[in-house]
Amino acid sequence: MLILSRKLNESIVIDGRIIVKIVRVDGDVVKIGIAAPADVPVHRQEVYEEIQRNNLEALAPGRVVVSALPKLVRRAPAAPRPETAPAIAPETAPETKPSKS
Amino acid sequence: MNVVAEIESASTDQPEGLKVRLPLGLLGFEQTKEYSLIADPAIEPFLWLQAADDPNLAFLVLSPFEVVPDYQPDLSREDLEFLGLEGPDESQVLSIVTMRRSGGATVNLKGPVVLNRRTRSGKQVIPSNAASFSVQHPLPVVA
Numbered sequence: 001m002l003i004l005s006r007k008l009n010e011s012i013v014i015d016g017r018i019i020v021k022i023v024r025v026d027g028d029v030v031k032i033g034i035a036a037p038a039d040v041p042v043h044r045q046e047v048y049e050e051i052q053r054n055n056l057e058a059l060a061p062g063r064v065v066v067s068a069l070p071k072l073v074r075r076a077p078a079a080p081r082p083e084t085a086p087a088i089a090p091e092t093a094p095e096t097k098p099s100k101s
Numbered sequence: 102m103n104v105v106a107e108i109e110s111a112s113t114d115q116p117e118g119l120k121v122r123l124p125l126g127l128l129g130f131e132q133t134k135e136y137s138l139i140a141d142p143a144i145e146p147f148l149w150l151q152a153a154d155d156p157n158l159a160f161l162v163l164s165p166f167e168v169v170p171d172y173q174p175d176l177s178r179e180d181l182e183f184l185g186l187e188g189p190d191e192s193q194v195l196s197i198v199t200m201r202r203s204g205g206a207t208v209n210l211k212g213p214v215v216l217n218r219r220t221r222s223g224k225q226v227i228p229s230n231a232a233s234f235s236v237q238h239p240l241p242v243v244a
Contacts, residue, residue, distance in 0.1 A: 050211070054209050
């Protein structure tokens with residue numbers, strides 16, 4: 001691992017397009033500003049790894065779990081729905097609540 | 102029209118489902134970018150998010166609002182820009198479901214997949230308030 005010393009407000013440039021800047025140092029907490037192109041995902045490592053691990057566990061090869069599903073679906077107390085859902089729901093179907101942005 | 106109805110409607114014409122693109126893939130599956138969202142009335146309200154070129158790469162997904170009606174992931178400005186979302190109505194949030202060996206199931210509220218319904222492009226995001234959500238939120242089942 002490359003190790004560089006930086007002072008407050010100093011930066012490093014990665015690949016000519018990613019800038020990592022030391023924004024604040026407060027005891028053992030360092031605030032880092034990262035400017036990267038939109039196609040470069042930036043995540044806290046522990047959160048990234050937690051979600052990555054969960055994705056791997058969630059992988060359902062060949063949709064094999066489908067046989068196990070109906071029981072679960074019937075039991076899931078989801079939002080009220082008709083007993084037999086029409087292939088195409090009527091236009092009056094409730095809008096899915098949008099995410100707060 | 103909710104997303105299940107929308108996808109079922111699309112699936113009537115396209116049995117292969119609704120094509121969606123995740124330009125950055127899913128975390129751990131960064132190389133797989135093209136997916137189909139497949140509705141099956143037998144598993145409603147769940148959907149399949151299946152890699153377009155690999156039926157063995159499939160995830161069971163669910164609108165998180167089916168589980169937590171007041172779920173409110175806060176998306177960063179960068180994510181909103183990446184997704185090209187111009188209004189909340191344009192977004193569709195899906196959570197990945199994990200079937201547990203114990204027989205139960207969990208939903209990932211910490212890393213939801215957010216789609217732009219207009220462009221059918223999406224991203225698995227980590228909301229800025231992710232710390233308040235579980236990656237393994239238990240799917241409630243009636244005993």
